[in-house]
Amino acid sequence: MSVPQPERQRGRVTLRRRQVPTGTTDQRLLDNKSGRADFIHSDTWRVLRIQSEFVEGFGALAELGPAVSVFGSARTPVDHPDYLLAEQLGQALVRAGFAVITGGGPGTMEAANKGASTAGGVSVGLGIELPFEQELNKWVDVGVNFRYFFARKTMFVKYAQAFCVLPGGFGTLDELFEALTLVQTRKVTRFPVVLIGTKYWGGLVDWLRESMLADGKISAQDLELIQLTDDIDEAVAAVQSAENLSTEQATGADDAPVEA
Template sequence: MTKEPEAYQKGATTLRRGHVPSTTTDQRLLDQSQDSGWVHTDPWRVMRIQAEFVEGFGTLAELGPAVSVFGSARLKPGSDFYAKGVELGRLLTDAGYAVITGGGPGAMEAANKGAYEAGGTSVGLGIELPFESGLNPYVDLGVNFRYFFARKTMFVKYAQGYVVLPGGFGTLDELFEAVTLAQTQKITSFPIVLLGTKFWAPLLGFIHDTLYTEGMIAEKDLHRLRVVDEPAEAVAIIASDGDNLGASRPE
């Protein structure tokens, strides 16, 4: 049997084999080496960016209560944190939340799998990347984006909080995006829960011993991140803040 070639997602378009581009849409947008011809194409890019926001808003507007889950795409099935991701997705579903992830493998797949197997709403917000191939099979409601900034808006706008499993640069990017929005009062009640005390301890130590000690953040900023070891604890924190969230969602 011939193996099906991996699919490359470019917005709503699926590409395979020789049609897979060598660069991403985000990369071309941010590329500083292009000549002055960009002034003729960038206004049209605005229309495409607008279309991504419209598509995201239209798809997710009636989603209902939801929680965004982040974590490494490199987590392997069978690992401890993959199992906790599955449990987290299941418990969030049982608590009445839809589960939103980046739609990829690893921690994202785990949370989507838990929601899917529990009969909940499993959402994946995919992104055009050169090293990932579309949404994982546990996503029931998926939107593919070309631009990171459009996608990141959806993670915050349609979620009542974040749960963050161990991850790398992408996970940290989403984490500190939410912390910054909370710090600057763009969102005023938005629980952010870190899963895995041992993994997150060095980062939390840096935040306290360096950022706070050097006066880079305020004392109240130390309490914006809550760390637990079990998915049930994370869900309890999200649920306990639920009564305060309705009037504080970003418009």
């Protein structure tokens, strides 16, 4: 006669044999005899931290209104032409009715936040915990600090109508291709991805065309997701045209007859 094996349900998880824990969940919750805090480093605890980051981000930005995420290098000096370009971009976006979202750090991010703040708009900084110290720049009006890159990236995408990308390094490329991938795969509604700086970005666009497209790794339509310019007014116009199109589509959807 077979001996019945112990079994316990933990939510959607079934535990059997040696995986069945001794004691109960309440017992482990209330028992602090060991005095150890190992639980705060467990994956289940991290899930709660991740959840809290999304809740804080959604709560802080839910009423932001139309916004544009601006990316660029943290290493851009204050006296560099790209710093002035980012500041002017921040100002122009505010004048066009948009809040400005950056990574909240120094360099290009600081410049875009400065432009937005001095123009009287909303200047948002989404910071990230790094091994080296990096505080939110002083021009951020609404700041949210994140532990996890993926939670931070969600905020960049969820609350932006467009991405404007100035010269930058690996982090900027990561954010750029994250946006392009989401648009290409239709995980998000199509929005403009504007590369500002033809000299800096031109080689990358040429490589995409001459290598990736030529080898069939992307389609010609994929390249149309990218707009390349040196002109701030042209960049802002691209953002505005997409915003107007989204508004028209939303209005059309509201006016469309409803089928039973």
